[in-house]
Amino acid sequence: MSIERFCHVVGLSKRTLQRRLKENGHSFKQLKEIFRQEASSRLLRETALPIEEIGWKVGYNDLSNFNRAFKGWAGLSPAVYRDNWRRLPA
Incomplete structure (x- = not known):
């Protein structure tokens, strides 16, 4: 999702969103x-x-x-992450 589309969905101008993110030490990226990270991990699980x-x-x-990218976040591939998660006891 682009920053423009996100701003449209949440009803903020691009500049307002960028300013608020900066105030909290974040960027849209x-x-x-x-x-x-969170969505892909959840979908794999x-x-x-x-x-x-x-x-x-x-x-x-x-x-x-x-x-x-996933390996950079999690330290392992998506396939290994999924396999490891499935091996955990219920």
Whole structure:
């Protein structure tokens, strides 16, 4: 999601959003990355969606870019993350 689209959805001007984020020590890029991390981790844990589709849903057009980003966040690939999560006792 672009910052312009996000601003339209929440009803703020781009400048107002940027100012408020800066006041709290954040940027839109940081928030987008946090969303991608949390959403992709949740989808890997709670769904059987293919990893490529999860990457697409959180904003990646290419599976290799999603795999690289996820490994940077979690320290392991999305497939290994999902497998490890499923092995935890219920």
